[in-house]
Amino acid sequence: MGEFGVIDLLTRMVVQQRGGPNHGADLSFKLTVDNGDDTAAWQTGKATELFTTDTVVEGVHFTRETTPWRDLGWKCISSNVSDIAAMGGLPMYALVTLGLPPETEVSELEQLYEGMMEISNEHGVAIVGGDMVRSPVVFITIGLTGIHAGQPMLRSTARPGDQVAVTGYLGSSGGGLRLMLGAGHDSNLSDQVSEEAAEYLRVCHRRPRPAVAEGRILSASGVVTAMDVSDGLADDLSKLCRSSGLSARIHAGQVPVHPLLKQAYPDDYLDLALGGGEDYLLLFTAPAEVMALVMPQLSQGAAVVGELLPGEPGRVSVLDVDGSERPASGAGWDHFR
Amino acid sequence: MGEFGVIDLLTRMVVQQRGGPNHGADLSFKLTVDNGDDTAAWQTGKATELFTTDTVVEGVHFTRETTPWRDLGWKCISSNVSDIAAMGGLPMYALVTLGLPPETEVSELEQLYEGMMEISNEHGVAIVGGDMVRSPVVFITIGLTGIHAGQPMLRSTARPGDQVAVTGYLGSSGGGLRLMLGAGHDSNLSDQVSEEAAEYLRVCHRRPRPAVAEGRILSASGVVTAMDVSDGLADDLSKLCRSSGLSARIHAGQVPVHPLLKQAYPDDYLDLALGGGEDYLLLFTAPAEVMALVMPQLSQGAAVVGELLPGEPGRVSVLDVDGSERPASGAGWDHFR
Numbered sequence: 001m002g003e004f005g006v007i008d009l010l011t012r013m014v015v016q017q018r019g020g021p022n023h024g025a026d027l028s029f030k031l032t033v034d035n036g037d038d039t040a041a042w043q044t045g046k047a048t049e050l051f052t053t054d055t056v057v058e059g060v061h062f063t064r065e066t067t068p069w070r071d072l073g074w075k076c077i078s079s080n081v082s083d084i085a086a087m088g089g090l091p092m093y094a095l096v097t098l099g100l101p102p103e104t105e106v107s108e109l110e111q112l113y114e115g116m117m118e119i120s121n122e123h124g125v126a127i128v129g130g131d132m133v134r135s136p137v138v139f140i141t142i143g144l145t146g147i148h149a150g151q152p153m154l155r156s157t158a159r160p161g162d163q164v165a166v167t168g169y170l171g172s173s174g175g176g177l178r179l180m181l182g183a184g185h186d187s188n189l190s191d192q193v194s195e196e197a198a199e200y201l202r203v204c205h206r207r208p209r210p211a212v213a214e215g216r217i218l219s220a221s222g223v224v225t226a227m228d229v230s231d232g233l234a235d236d237l238s239k240l241c242r243s244s245g246l247s248a249r250i251h252a253g254q255v256p257v258h259p260l261l262k263q264a265y266p267d268d269y270l271d272l273a274l275g276g277g278e279d280y281l282l283l284f285t286a287p288a289e290v291m292a293l294v295m296p297q298l299s300q301g302a303a304v305v306g307e308l309l310p311g312e313p314g315r316v317s318v319l320d321v322d323g324s325e326r327p328a329s330g331a332g333w334d335h336f337r
Numbered sequence: 338m339g340e341f342g343v344i345d346l347l348t349r350m351v352v353q354q355r356g357g358p359n360h361g362a363d364l365s366f367k368l369t370v371d372n373g374d375d376t377a378a379w380q381t382g383k384a385t386e387l388f389t390t391d392t393v394v395e396g397v398h399f400t401r402e403t404t405p406w407r408d409l410g411w412k413c414i415s416s417n418v419s420d421i422a423a424m425g426g427l428p429m430y431a432l433v434t435l436g437l438p439p440e441t442e443v444s445e446l447e448q449l450y451e452g453m454m455e456i457s458n459e460h461g462v463a464i465v466g467g468d469m470v471r472s473p474v475v476f477i478t479i480g481l482t483g484i485h486a487g488q489p490m491l492r493s494t495a496r497p498g499d500q501v502a503v504t505g506y507l508g509s510s511g512g513g514l515r516l517m518l519g520a521g522h523d524s525n526l527s528d529q530v531s532e533e534a535a536e537y538l539r540v541c542h543r544r545p546r547p548a549v550a551e552g553r554i555l556s557a558s559g560v561v562t563a564m565d566v567s568d569g570l571a572d573d574l575s576k577l578c579r580s581s582g583l584s585a586r587i588h589a590g591q592v593p594v595h596p597l598l599k600q601a602y603p604d605d606y607l608d609l610a611l612g613g614g615e616d617y618l619l620l621f622t623a624p625a626e627v628m629a630l631v632m633p634q635l636s637q638g639a640a641v642v643g644e645l646l647p648g649e650p651g652r653v654s655v656l657d658v659d660g661s662e663r664p665a666s667g668a669g670w671d672h673f674r
Contacts, residue, residue, distance in 0.1 A: 001419060002471070006443055006446065006469075009443070009446075009447070010446060010447075012466040013447070013450045013451075013454060014450065014453075014454065014457075014463075017454045017458070017459070018454075018463050019458030019459075019461065023427045023429075023461055023484065024617075026383075026384070026486060027384060027427055027484050027486060028429075028484075029383075029386075029429065029430075029484070031430070031463065031465060034466075035464070035465055035467075036463055036466070037466075039403070039466070040430060040465035040466045044366075044382065044383060044386070045381065045382055045383045046382040047364060049366075049381070049386075049446065051430060051432060051465065051466070051480070051482065052432070052466070053432040053434055053466070053467060053478070054468055055434050055436065055470050056470075057436060057470055057472045057473075057504040059473070060470065060471045060472065061470070066354050076356075077499040090360045090364055092360075092365075092366065093366075093368070093377060093379065093388060095377070095389070095390040095480060097392050097478050098391055099392065099394060099476060103542050106343055106346070109343065109346075109347060110346070110347075110350070113347050113350045115350065116352075117350060117351065117352075117354045117355075120351075120355070120356070121355070121356030122354065124360055126351075126355050126368065127351040127355070127372075128368060128370075128371055128372060128377035128388065129373070129374075129377045129388070129389070129390070130372075130390060131374045131390050131391055131392050131478075132340070132343075132344065133392050133393075133397065133398070134394065134397045135394045135396055135397065135457050135474065135476065136396070136473065136474055136641070137472065137473055137474060139472065139476060140482075141390070141392070141434050141468075143388070143390050143432060143480030145388065145451045145479075145482075147360065147364050147365075147366070152549060155663070179442065184375070192365070197466065198463060206626075270525075279379070305447070319477075329535050331612070334389060
């Protein structure tokens, strides 16, 4: 049983065996988005409230070499804000949980919080509490609420024939990670990358910018299907397809890749774009007429990259520029593999 | 700089350097309880919404010997529900984050979720999502929202002269933990505890019952100051006193201890009642006239245990039955010590 199987099993348990909440109409907010999307959501009366959480563990999701404390703080908040952005919402209140080894320095925590405050203030996030616990390994869990005045975008609402698009360049964060990991082991490799490209890729990895503005544009323009790209395009598109019961085809030649990523990794940029994670831009689908309305409002890098098809739910193929078609290789990280 | 110092420092950062949320009146919920209480809270228009998080780490907060998976699931949800109860609210929506070593068995996760579902259904909690990540050590973080129709009870609103009370017997969870830890190392010790007492204490440790009903009674009866007892009475009362800028005195002879805890630990029950954690009942303060109204509505074990005094914020002393007064020794767990 793979990760999907386990998550499906546990999700069935919590939904089917659920008893509540049932506190009466005055003390209930009706749930409108349940397990399986970028956030949960409920109706408060005034607006739809969104609720998400995301965790990083040292040695699994980051190392101190590739991600200094300040950038770690930025990224933790970013990945959660990105989930809110994927629904088309605005982020609001955050709780921060820190698992820390006893040798953690106060100055390190200050740097962590400086990074958290920078990105929080860019997006109007207020940290309103949290928990600090001892742990043999650093982990950080953020719980974040958000708000949407209308209907959030979902993963499950895609239709066959929808075009698939992304809001910006893919693979740059993965390129930055590869660069930093390679630099430690093989100085020749890093020597081949120009300083301009290296700086661009490092910033993409360490300071990803969640697509809040883009999410608002999509949602206001009639897009109803979106998610954020955190595990790589192939993998995340496969999840969207599973939720919507569809297959998808990606056109390799249409995948937007920044010129500096191409320059740095001329042979591997497509793999990075399809399989590299942590880009934190949005993946969305819509009929061609909606897409025509939306695309001109998005900034550089945004592109239609493929289409949705009937077929085995979750299957994603890549149509290469030479006309050959192959399964998208990105299978993402599988906890139980 | 101890744990309090670090938390104060980081709290100052997130409050003073905060920029948001500022999305306009239509897309904002006004924050009414900030960092430092059992939960954060904001006004949705219809009601006050509560937001809390709590984490356990294997080897720090539990071991698999003292806490089987099913009980672990129960306790994780319980400790968060207890924070909501401390505000006088009802729990609502939860996100579950699991940090899991690769060798975790699916059957273990099923047991964990069975325990979570049992306690969730007792209190109308719906698990609406979460995150599952690889980790060298098991950790579980719950993020939980709740709702309150009126004003939540706070830690910071106590007044000099208030009586201090608790909603039930103290120390039983700590007694259960001691019993189980002792049983592994010293069979003589466990032999001295009757089977009835052992069973009672084990259940108190493994299946704590958050005081949601009690919190509702307190809040409806005019109590405005409360928190939950998770780290032990002495320690938690000290936190309440710090928040309210007061000192407190506990009368040792008034601390409610269950007869089976006294029977099992005739020499140590008071230490367990003052310093043992995870009882998850409520600690509250009120003027005598409010207390007289509230106490008859609470069940067995509830008792007035002391009073609040002007003086050094956070200082708690214990008045022993022989008339001598000493500092309450419970200093709780200090992350940086």
